[in-house]
Amino acid sequence: xxxxxxxxxxxxxxxxxRHSITAFLEDSGYRVLEANxxxxxxxLYAAGGVDLVITDLRMPSMDGLAVLKNLHDISSEIxxxxxxxxxxxxxxxxxxxxxxxxxxxxxxxxxxxxVHSVEKALERRDLLAQNKKYREKLESANKGLRxxxxxxERDQVAGRQVQRRLLPKPQxxxxxxxxxxxxxxxxxxxxxxxxxxxxxxxxxxxYLADVxxxxxxxxxxxxxxKHLVSRMVRxxxxxxxxxxxxxxxxxxxxxxxxxxxxxxxxxxLTFFVGVIDTHTGQMRYVVAGxxxxxxxxxxxxxxxxxxSGKPVGIFKEVSWQVHECQLPExxxxxxxxxxxxxxxxxxxxxxxxxxxxxxxAQKAQNLQTVCDALAVQEVSDTPDDIAILTITRGY
Amino acid sequence: MRPGQILVxxxxxxxxxxxxxxxxxxxxxxxxxxxDDMFARGDFGGVLFxxxxxxxxxxxxxxxxxKISILGEQRxxxxxxxxxxxxxxxxxxxxxGFADIFTIVDELQEPVPDAEPLSEEQPDDEDIxxxxxxxxHRILMGLNRENKETFTDLVNMLEGDQ
Numbered sequence: 137x138x139x140x141x142x143x144x145x146x147x148x149x150x151x152x153x154r155h156s157i158t159a160f161l162e163d164s165g166y167r168v169l170e171a172n173x174x175x176x177x178x179x180l181y182a183a184g185g186v187d188l189v190i191t192d193l194r195m196p197s198m199d200g201l202a203v204l205k206n207l208h209d210i211s212s213e214i215x216x217x218x219x220x221x222x223x224x225x226x227x228x229x230x231x232x233x234x235x236x237x238x239x240x241x242x243x244x245x246x247x248x249x250x251v252h253s254v255e256k257a258l259e260r261r262d263l264l265a266q267n268k269k270y271r272e273k274l275e276s277a278n279k280g281l282r283x284x285x286x287x288x289e290r291d292q293v294a295g296r297q298v299q300r301r302l303l304p305k306p307q308x309x310x311x312x313x314x315x316x317x318x319x320x321x322x323x324x325x326x327x328x329x330x331x332x333x334x335x336x337x338x339x340x341x342x343y344l345a346d347v348x349x350x351x352x353x354x355x356x357x358x359x360x361x362k363h364l365v366s367r368m369v370r371x372x373x374x375x376x377x378x379x380x381x382x383x384x385x386x387x388x389x390x391x392x393x394x395x396x397x398x399x400x401x402x403x404x405l406t407f408f409v410g411v412i413d414t415h416t417g418q419m420r421y422v423v424a425g426x427x428x429x430x431x432x433x434x435x436x437x438x439x440x441x442x443x444s445g446k447p448v449g450i451f452k453e454v455s456w457q458v459h460e461c462q463l464p465e466x467x468x469x470x471x472x473x474x475x476x477x478x479x480x481x482x483x484x485x486x487x488x489x490x491x492x493x494x495x496x497a498q499k500a501q502n503l504q505t506v507c508d509a510l511a512v513q514e515v516s517d518t519p520d521d522i523a524i525l526t527i528t529r530g531y
Numbered sequence: 532m533r534p535g536q537i538l539v540x541x542x543x544x545x546x547x548x549x550x551x552x553x554x555x556x557x558x559x560x561x562x563x564x565x566x567d568d569m570f571a572r573g574d575f576g577g578v579l580f581x582x583x584x585x586x587x588x589x590x591x592x593x594x595x596x597x598k599i600s601i602l603g604e605q606r607x608x609x610x611x612x613x614x615x616x617x618x619x620x621x622x623x624x625x626x627x628g629f630a631d632i633f634t635i636v637d638e639l640q641e642p643v644p645d646a647e648p649l650s651e652e653q654p655d656d657e658d659i660x661x662x663x664x665x666x667x668h669r670i671l672m673g674l675n676r677e678n679k680e681t682f683t684d685l686v687n688m689l690e691g692d693q
Contacts, residue, residue, distance in 0.1 A: 348590035404594050406626075427626050446628035450597045474590075485619035519555065520589070 142258060143167045143185050147177035147203060148192040148219070153242065157190070160247040161254070174198030178206055186214070188257055190250075192242075193220040193227045201227065204234045213264065215257035219244070292324035292352070299325060299355055302362050304332050306503075311414040313340055313529050316503040320475075320512055320522040327354025328473040328523035331362060333369065334414075341375040341384070343409040344525045346426070346473040357403050364392060375411050385409040385422040386456040389448055396449035404449035408471050412527070417463040422456040424448050428489050430471040431496045434464050438497035440489070466530030468500040475522035479515050501531045532586050538682030539565065544574035545667035549581040549682060555589040562595055569599075570606050577664040578603055578611040580633075582620050593627055600632040609660045610634050614668070639665055 144166050148154040151172065158168045169186065171177035173195055181189065189207060193200035204216050215237040220227050228239045237257040244250055306316035317330040327350040332342035345361060347354040368374040368388060375384045388409060396404070408430050410421035423429065425447025429440035443459040463469075472492075480488040499509035503526045507513060512522060533552030540547050546569055556562055569575065578599055582588070600611050613633045615621055624635060671682070 346590070348594045402594075404590070404597070406590075425627050427623065444626065444628075446631070450594070450601075451628070451631070485622045 141167075142187045143169060144188050144190060144254065145169045145171065145177060145180055145186045146190045147171045147174060147195070147200075148190075149173055149195045150192065153192075153244075157244070157247070157250065161251070164251050166254070174200075174203040174206075177203060181207060181210070181214075188254060188261070189214060189216045190254075191216060191218055193218050193224065193231060201230055201234060204231060204236060208235055213261060215261045217250075217253055217257060289324075295352065295355060296321070296324045299358065302359060303330065307332075307334065309334050309340060309414050310337070311529075313412065313414055313527060314502070314531075315340065315342060315525070315527045317344075317526070318503055318507055318512065318522075318524045320515065320518065321350070322475070322518050322521050323351045325352050325355035326350065326521040326523070327358065328475065328521040329358035329361060330523055330525045331365060332525075333375075335369060335375045336377075338413060338415055339375045339381055339411050340414050340527070341369070341409075341411040342525060342527065343388075343407060344426075344471045344473060344523055346406045346475075346521070346523065348404050350521050354403060357401060357405070360401075361392065361405070364395060381411055381413055381418075381420060383458060385411060385420055386458050389422060389424055389445075389456050390454075393448045393451075393454060397452060401449070404447050406447045406474070408525075410469075412463065417465075419461045419463050420458050421461065422458055424456060427474045427485075428472055428477065428492055430469060431493060431500070432461070432463075433468045433470070433496055433500040434466065436497055438493045438500065440493065463529070468502075468526060468528040468531065470496055470500050470506055471525040473521060473523040475518060475520035476510065476524070478518055478520050479510060479512070479522070500526070500528075502526060502528055536684065537562065538684055540671045540682045541569075542667040542670050543663075544572065544576035545664050546575075546578045547581060547668050547671050547682075548578060550585040550588065550592070552585065553587045554585055554592050556591045556595065562592075566595065566599055566602070570602055575607055577607060577609040577660050577667075579664045579668045580611060580613045580615075581668065582613060582615040582617065585615075585617060585620055588620065588623060593623070593629075597627075597629070597632065600629075604632075607660075609664075612636060612661060612664050614639055634661060636665075639668065 144161055146154055146157055146168060149172050154170055154172070158170055161168050169180050171180050175198055177191065180186070191200045191203045200218050204218065207214055207216055218228070218231040218236045218239045219242055220239060221242050231239060237260065238253045240250055240253060303317065303319070308314045315332050319326055319328055319330065327347035328345070330342070330344045332340065334340050343365070345358065347357045365388065368391065374380055374388060389407060406426040407424035408421065408426050410419055412419045421441065421443070422445055423443045424445045431438050432441055441461065443457065445456045446454050476492070477485065477488050480491055482488045482491050495509050499505045503524065506524055506526055512524070535554035536551045537554065538549040538551070580596060603609055603611050611633050613624065613629065613635045615624060615635060616637050629635065
């Protein structure tokens with residue numbers, strides 16, 4: 137593998153030997169520079185462009201070992217082949233210790249051996265250089281990745297803060313209805329969302345939505361949803377009248393369904409939407425593909441609310457039935473997104489639902505007791521978002 | 532739970548999509564691609580989802596199944612069949628209202644085709660298609676007992692310890 141662009145430097149005070157080596161190496165396709173002592177050699181090397189040095193060990197003024205040391209002080213990567221007279225093994229050993237690539241014994245009988253040694257040393261140098269380049273490339277790629285990851289994480293954290301700010305604040309109405317929520321995202325951003333408001337000082341309206349998937353794209357949909365529903369409440373008087381109390385929940389889902397089908401968001405949502413008339417304790421609600429069903433706890437007895445309905449954003453022609461329920465003076469209503477099923481130990485869905493009921497019969501006094509009972513705070517690697525919405529009265 | 536796996540195979544234009552274990556397609560580009568390719572096939576004739584060995588299915592997968600159903604209706608006016616025997620999975624399908632867009636069966640007995648009507652009217656496509664879909668599934672299952680290679684492994688998601 138002779139490369140004409142390779143430049144070799146040969147340092148030897150013995151002119152005939154030096155010339156014969158030079159001639160042979162030039163015939164082998166190398167460019168060769170000659171120096172007749174150490175200082176001259178170092179000077180030539182310093183001028184640059186030398187790929188490999190061949191130096192005699194025994195020279196006046198500066199011996200080969202000193203040349204070798206000097207060279208390696210300048211660059212530890214330059215391959216140096218030393219040539220020594222026969223019988224001076226101690227010098228050879230010192231030279232190898234100092235990092236010489238190879239040594240040859242004078243007189244050099246077979247020049248091919250020298251050429252072979254040069255080729256090997258150059259190849260090794262190339263490999264080392266390549267290796268170093270790869271390592272640098274990898275390290276820089278790694279650094280780049282780490283930085284990108286940090287940027288993405290910062291971005292996600294910022295997104296999470298935005299999403300948090302869109303969530304409602306827990307409140308207690310004049311009639312003693314307390315409403316609160318907890319959301320544990322599986323990543324930074326959540327595809328679960330809750331919102332609630334006490335509309336017109338009478339109707340306590342709330343929903344818990346679970347957007348399919350999780351992470352950023354689902355979180356975008358939750359933000360869009362918040363905007364959409366807020367607008368309906370603000371501009372269309374959703375849940376602010378006796379009439380809207382009766383039918384608002386289903387109208388809300390119909391509108392959202394239509395919007396999703398028009399925008400082809402590629403996401404669907406499951407919902408629990410409810411509205412309580414705080415003057416009468418009457419509740420109206422709709423369910424859309426939601427699991428598990430909300431749980432109503434009264435007198436230590438827990439039951440799933442009845443009713444069913446299709447998820448939002450899949451079916452074109454679909455309507456939702458509004459269900460009715462009279463809430464007692466003292467009750468708690470707990471609604472979960474399906475992520476909660478992931479943290480229950482039982483194996484089948486039916487068993488999980490049963491366990492959840494049994495747990496809530498004891499522990500549904502308020503949001504904190506619900507979260508503690510399920511150990512939501514301790515769960516760090518839930519594969520899905522978990523949202524919990526609690527409405528209680530009389531505790 | 533076993534990590535999720537999706538296997539697909541087709542026989543005479545009828546596709547069988549078999550889901551095993553805990554199927555999660557949080558960011559599934561490959562399944563989306565597969566759906567497009569499937570409907571691009573000239574001889575597309577129907578889909579059967581075999582969920583008999585699925586332990587859990589996430590919402591993204593359910594959404595994609597619904598997409599297949601809706602596209603299938605448009606493309607071949609055939610309603611996809613879901614073969615499902617696991618009560619947990621059945622509960623999810625029921626909650627999602629999938630009975631309206633899928634034919635859900637819990638056993639793979641071929642429906643008895645009606646005697647050929649002598650009228651000019653269209654025969655009941657639904658049953659003929661269902662027969663065809665289930666037949667394809669049986670052929671594939673038969674091959675599959677001994678030979679997993681009938682089904683191409685579409686997605687193999689290793690959750691948790693990546």
